[in-house]
Amino acid sequence: MPVATRARSPLLSRLARSSAFALIAGLGFAASTWGALTISSTATPSFAVALNGTDQAPTYSLAFTVANTGGGNNSGWRVNAAATQFLNGTNAFPTTASSVVTVPNPGSCTGGGCNTPTPSGLVVYPVTLPTTGGVAIYNASANTGKGTNVMTATVRVTAPANIIAGTYTSTVTLQVVSGP
Amino acid sequence: MRMRRILPFLAVSLLLLAQGASAAVTPQGPAFGLRAVGNPKLGYFVYDAKGGVVEKGGIWVTNTGDQVGDVKIYSADATTGSTTGTVYLTDATPNQVGRWIVLPAATYTLKPGERKLINFTVNIPASSAAGQYVGGLVAETVRQVASPKSGKKANVQIRVRDLSIVAVQVNVPGPQVAQFTITSATVGGSKGHQQVFIHVANSGNILGKPTGQVSISKASDVSATALETIPFRMDTFLPHTAIDYPVQLKTALPPGDYVASVKLSYSAPSATGGTGTTKTITQTASAAPSFTISKKSVQQVFQSSKASQVALGVASPPGRPIWQYAAAGGVALILLIAVFWLIYSNRRLKRRTAAASPAPAPASSVDPIVAPMTATPAQAPAATPQPAAPTPTVDPAPVTPVAVTPVPPAPSVTPVPPAPTSSPAAASCGAFHYWVVDWDHPQVGIDGLQRYPHRCRNCGTEVLATDISDATTQADRA
Structure with missing residues (x-):
């Protein structure tokens, strides 16, 4: 009886182990191909202008997360940005009011096999944001920026001296691009 | 023995899992990413096709966020950004490659971790001339982040749109022209x-x-x-x-x-x-x-809208060279230092006379402390920034705006707008400051405003200010 038990047990355990490994490998392979290039910004950037009769240039921080996971994409990525004109009814800031002063490299990344992005050197700051389309504010070199990287752009806004008190609204569009 | 065979298999499996698990660092809310099917290394689509051909492709859309959400899928044309680089016209109706791409443009609802394969075709018009064309497939998170209203007089709200884009490049064969x-x-x-x-x-x-x-x-x-x-x-x-x-x-x-x-x-x-x-x-x-x-x-x-301020002195009256202003500033600086020295020497002399013995010191005696100061006026010209430069246009040592070095260390949280660390040379500039701003080292004050080290290239005045207008105001105040 004990002999029979010993004879079945290795077979069952081998089957179980093989199944488990196959499952893990399958899940891992699937996870690696399920990856995606994603940008997300959950922060609520804001700034305030205390009107004092002079031109002002307040700044705000725009945090965003770029996740380049799985898939083996090695060609790097680019973040483009645009900002619509600050409007309050018929009152407006200049169309070129927003400009990105800097986007520092993240100090660390998360995710298996991740690395921090290396700027390609093609972006020269400050970068004035257009109202439509976009302009590159960060360009990660090939083979960098894998995994999840949290980045922060400092955006400077030119608030002219003659703006009228009120609530001004602008929409910032962030594009993360895999392309030429 | 069996374990030795299994171990590499296990290691590879875990590595793959770890790679895929990077998506586990999920942002708050839904977030949607794209991945090109069939071209994982390049990350985007490149089709070599003649006009009249229909190409097929597919993209995976994945919700990498931690909440269910809606994603809008559509196509867009590409153009060259104002600083070069490909950008996508996501607010305009496509007219070129964005129009060639046919996909079931729609909004999908995906749970966290859920993905969806979306097939598309690229219908290259028969009349397409030889050359390269670029468009893109866009996944837009239907969620707008609006900042709260501030309590100041001019409230500012900023909404953010997140777009993930995979390019579609079409190469129509024929003569290639680079020009x-x-x-x-x-x-x-x-x-x-x-x-x-x-x-x-x-x-x-x-x-x-x-x-x-x-x-x-x-x-x-x-x-x-x-x-x-x-x-x-x-x-x-x-x-x-x-x-x-x-x-x-x-x-x-x-x-x-x-x-x-x-x-x-x-x-x-x-x-x-x-x-x-x-x-x-x-x-x-x-x-x-x-x-x-x-x-x-x-x-x-170089200057704010204040009409009284003129940057660099370049708006001088016609016919009067800038170097004359610089020379005048240098002379004024020397005179200022000389006046200070005279007043200081006079006071020290009076104090010593009052505190010393009744016998007055001989007029010819040299005070060992005061003596070094006698050299100050003679050294002043060397400290004068650009005392008699014929023109400021050709700078022997070009200054890179972001690389200002002699900024004194300041606390990370500035309690009040700091007093300018102005040097005596500030007087040589008057209203003609030429600010070099170190945008890389902002400091946040308790009033929530970020300030940057400003340094006048001409007179060396250094202040922490929100902008050049603020810097000039601080310098003038000093």
């Missing part, structure tokens, strides 16, 4: 950054990434050594597009007439053939457009 055209130059900029804008057009039919340089010379003496030469490297430049490419000047230029000698180098196919498969040669394009810098444009770049 760039330079037509004009203008000057502009703001907040202390003077720029020359070179109007460049990709008049060929293929993508390019030119490199080049621009040399600025005075129009009256083009043959002389250039005032400054700035190299640059462009990103992707799409065919049939044109931009005003900005080049940051290292040294500010005063009003006058100039010539911008521009030279571009770029790769070009040496013979007709398939895209990217032929040998390439380097071609160049050059031009020397002239441009004029007006006083108004200088004011727009």
Whole structure:
């Protein structure tokens, strides 16, 4: 009886182990191909202008997360940005009011096999944001920026001296691009 | 033995899992990403196809966030960004490649971790001319983040749109033409950054990434050594597009007439053939457009709207050279130091006379403490910034705006707008400060405003200020 038990047990355990490994490998392979290039910004950037009769240039921080996971994409990525004109009814800031002063490299990344992005050197700051389309504010070199990287752009806004008190609204569009 | 065989398998499995698990660091809310099917290394689609052909493809859309959400999938045209690089016109109705792409444009609802395969076709029009065309597939998170209203008089709300884009490049075979055209130059900029804008057009039919340089010379003496030469490297430049490419000047230029000698180098196919498969040669394009810098444009770049402030002293009355102002400033500085020294010496002498023995010190005796100060007036000229520079346009040591070094360490949280650490030389500038701003080291005060180290290149005054207007106000206050 004990002999029979010993004879079945290795077979069952081998089957179980093989199944488990196959499952893990399958899940891992699937996870690696399920990856995606994603940008997300959950922060609520804001700034305030205390009107004092002079031109002002307040700044705000725009945090965003770029996740380049799985898939083996090695060609790097680019973040483009645009900002619509600050409007309050018929009152407006200049169309070129927003400009990105800097986007520092993240100090660390998360995710298996991740690395921090290396700027390609093609972006020269400050970068004035257009109202439509976009302009590159960060360009990660090939083979960098894998995994999840949290980045922060400092955006400077030119608030002219003659703006009228009120609530001004602008929409910032962030594009993360895999392309030429 | 069995375990040894299994271990590598296990290691590979865990590695793959770890790679995929990077998506476990999920942002709050839904977030949608794209992945091109069938071209994982390049990350985007490239089709070599004649006009009239229909190509097929697919993209995975994945919700990498931690909440269920809606994603909008659509196509867009591409163009060249204002600083080069491919950008996508996601707010406009597509007219070219964005229009060629046919997909079930719709909004999908995906749970966290859920993904969906979306198939599409690219219908290349039969009339398409040879060349390269670029568009994109866009996944837009239908969620807008709005900042709360602030309590100040001018409230500002910022909404953010997140777009993930995978490019679709179509190469229509035929003669390839690499050609760039330079037509004009203008000057502009703001907040202390003077720029020359070179109007460049990709008049060929293929993508390019030119490199080049621009040399600025005075129009009256083009043959002389250039005032400054700035190299640059462009990103992707799409065919049939044109931009005003900005080049940051290292040294500010005063009003006058100039010539911008521009030279571009770029790769070009040496013979007709398939895209990217032929040998390439380097071609160049050059031009020397002239441009004029007006006083108004200088004011727009270097000073606020306060009419009383003039930057760099370049808006001086006609016919009076700038160096005269600099020399006058230097003389004023020397006089100021001399007056201070006289007052200080006089006070010390009186104190010593009162505290010392009744016998007065001989007039010829030299106070060992005061003695070194006697040299101060003689040393003053050396400390005077640019005392008699004939012109500020040619700076022997060009200053890079972001690399200001002599900024005193300041606390990370500034309790109040800090008092300027002005030097006595500040008096030499008067209202004519030329601020160099270190944008890389902002400091946040308790009032929530970020301030940057400002340093006047002429007089050395250093302040922490929100902008040059604030800096000038602080300097004037001191």
